[in-house]
Amino acid sequence: MLFAQRDGESELPPNLKGRVVDANAKPVPYASIGIFNIADSSLATGTVSNDIGVYSIRVRPGNYYIEVSFLSYENQIIENISIQPRELTELEDIVLTPNSELLEAVDITAEKSTVELQLDKRVFNVGKDLSNTGGNAAEILSNVPSVEVDIEGNVSLRGSENVRILIDGRPSGLTGAGNSDALRMMQGNLIDKIEVITNPSSRYDAEGEVGIINIVLKKEKKKGLNGAFELTAGYPENFGASFSLNYRRKWINFFANSGITYRSSPGYGYSFNDYNGPDTSYFFENDRSQKRGGLSSVSRFGTDIYFNENNILTTALLVKFSDANNLATIGYSDFDSNRELFSSTLRDEKENEISMDLEAAVTYEKKFKQKGRSWTTNFSVNQNDDSEKSTLTQTTKGNNLNQVSYQRSNNTEDQRTYSLQSDYIHPVFEDGRFEAGFKGSIREISNVYNVELDDGNGWYTLNQFSNELVYNENIYAAYSMFSNKLSDLTYQFGLRSEYTDIETRLVATNVSNPRQYLNFFPSAHFSYELNSTNSLQLSYSRRISRPSFRELIPFFSYTDPRNFYSGNPDLNPEFSDSYELGYLRKLEKGSILSSIYYRHTTNPTERITVTDSAGLIQRFPVNLGTQDAYGVEFTFQYELYKWWRTNLSANIYQANRQGEYQDRLYSSKTFTATSRGMFIFKLPQSVDLQVSGNYQAPRISTQGKVLAMYSFDAGISKDLFKGNGTLTFSAKDLLNSRKRRWIVDTEFLYSESEFQWRVRQFLLVFTYRLNQKKSNGRGRSGEFDGSSDDM
8 A cells, every 4th residue: 555645745745756776777666665763763654666666755854764675676775864844855776686585586476465486485474364363383384275284283285294394494393303282382473474395495404205384483674663462362261462572773683472372172082983803893982072271382582683784693592381281081882793882981081291392593694795695504402391291090880890990101202403504605697596505403302101000909010001212313414506597497406415314212122223324305496487477387306204203102102092003113214206387377466376296205104003803993104105196286366356355275186005014905096185265355444354264175095084174264353553453353163163084994993083173263362563564465566565564
């Protein structure tokens, strides 16, 4: 939107003029010009350049600085502009230079809430999605096209859970160690954008079969003090408070984000299991109710120190704490072959989980006089301590039996990770660059799991469920990459090598399993601009998915005595080759992005189910031969009217898997799809309304299938206090239908299950912005909207 003049000012002639040009002295039309008071960095007014790059505006007398921005260019700040009464101030040409990612940028849309398509990634700015307001990181990821988050918090991309999740481009304790609960503990207000990288270039870790999801946290660089505060209240119990603050003065920038949340989430489950073996048959039903949650907080603090414009030192500290109290009741009803009830069992579990995570990072960036030449080095340390203590009471009745037993378990997990990475970029030719770097990562995890039973004769340890696992993982990597531009063709080639040294050791039994391997991972990316509105992309990358330490733990959990989950210390890494062809069509009021992809995977991992005649169901991962996945993906964004926008996305794919385990053939062929639709309405009186829906079609596995799942969300927001505040009410899973339903169908067992992690919820969120204005998203591309941040 254009800035409104104060009463009477529109009739006065402009007193500030100038022109915006690029490095070749060509005019830059529709560049954004923001004019800020030097005293407090508050926004005074602003405008945009016209079609020949010229701007003119009326400004009250005073001292200002100007910030000029335009898509794909570095922002330019012009200091110490003095406007005198009754004088015309004409500035010299303001020259915009391409930013460091210009070779990768294909298109950046006008609105921060939409998608940015770059050479090796797609960027989704999430701040304008009302269903994200008051949510956590897992809920925000579930609203990103191509990404799925199941009811247990496991993240998948294009149908595969073998995806690497990063925070600000680096592995983090928030997402490490296979902890699906970690994303639920992370407040969504910390997140600025989500980068989905389906075919990563060689600068990224090769980990992740289907690519990388990078969560970029907020860090404002606007001068002065600015920020936002947020209060949340919801049903079922969901209460939180958070803030995001930034203070910038010339050579130093301070940033801080912190939030605290209390949640208590009810969930339910049901299954029936029919076993018909060679010697016996039985039937039992299972009911589960649970309430999970407690207090959690995430805080992030840091500084940017600008020694000069070419040397920047950034330090950051992240602290996460959670204290959860989880309750679960599991009931079993056992039937004989005539379907007559002969016994029932009830288990009550109380679990306390305390987690503490500390992460410190230091980054030094050196920019040289030569444009585009830079060197960046980052060192980070992460320490995570997690403790789970459970007490269980089990009562069994039937056939003149009334038995009570008591169990307790203790699970402690300590993790230390050290990482050093350095990257160098050197421009070559007119539009090319050479990039090289290395990375070393050292990680050690100690996991102690102990289960004890009291059957009336005193406590004793269940040795089959108790052990200590020590996991050491050392990965050393180096890469090089070259990119260039020839007319309308941009290309990039890269090669990465990674040496892996992993050892798992069971302390109690003194069993060790070391693995070492050296692998090479090439990548290639091409982008061709057919014309100003049509672009093509072609990419290839080779990836690896190493087993996580949880997938290697050989002993089983004991929460449910009839459903055991464990790892497999003999798991091997997966390797995949991925090919993708993308097409971008820019419309007058939107865009269409479509992709065709193919992925071939060797040693794919699948969790299989094994049943015995005693009614015990064991689930553990194995490597199964090969998998071929084919798919087509669409993302459509369009402004139907000024008051109505729509975002639609769909991923349709087929996956064929075949392999053997212990001389038994496992194969599946599934054709399925995921889709999401969102409709945004701009109503009078600064009211926004949004409705959205998700659908996941059924998927066939090697031992059954996962049934369809769908859900609907809605939200409405109202701006208050002259746009500084926003009140948002949202309803998530309106139909209470977000339930995972699956069928296991093996030679002897047929089982149907349903589970809901969290029931329908309602949230009321109030946000107040300090020295910021909410972006209303109604302007055209390049139009200044009065804010340099979309909180």
